[in-house]
Amino acid sequence: KAGVTQTPRYLIKTRGQQVTLSCSPISGHRSVSWYQQTPGQGLQFLFEYFSETQRNKGNFPGRFSGRQFSNSRSEMNVSTLELGDSALYLCASSQTSGNSYEQYFGPGTRLTVT
């Protein structure tokens, strides 16, 4: 099976712009979670989608949003980018919600905001 894929791998944006990141889960996986990784903060949970519904949300401002499509692919959008949004954004998929303990991660999208 192909692993979790994320596009693009690298992105440079300017403050105030918006960005959309994409994640394709492992085939058959219906749950997709998004995380932000920054130095010193570890991986912080953004949100989790299951069957096109947001099931869980972390403590991030409303500028961070996401959605999931019927084929389980997910997108994450960040509007009005700030310098502090520079980070590695990881998505992870798991087979079913409720058994998402073992999540499979993609390689991440490195976002740089200048």
Added chain:
Amino acid sequence: DQQVKQNSPSLSVQEGRISILNCDYTNSMFDYFLWYKKYPAEGPTFLISISSIKDKNEDGRFTVFLNKSAKHLSLHIVPSQPGDSAVYFCAASDNTDKLIFGTGTRLQVFP
């Protein structure tokens, strides 16, 4: 407020010796704990997990210990190998389908 803490940002161990990575948590509702390993330019990969009903789980060279009363878990790698050099994250779940990660410990295994 960091619910899962890894207080050692880095650890250096000689090849063949034991590596012990520590993790503390504050939320008593956590009932499942995991360790992930992350190489540069790759996403984290699942290593080993433990349920709160157990105090030890072993998988080859990797053993995770859980001390619920102390809200502490540790990952033992023995013997350590140079290929184990990576960043290790502990994570916890309270059965709400989200994982809370620690800040990571960079392990370096030298010859």
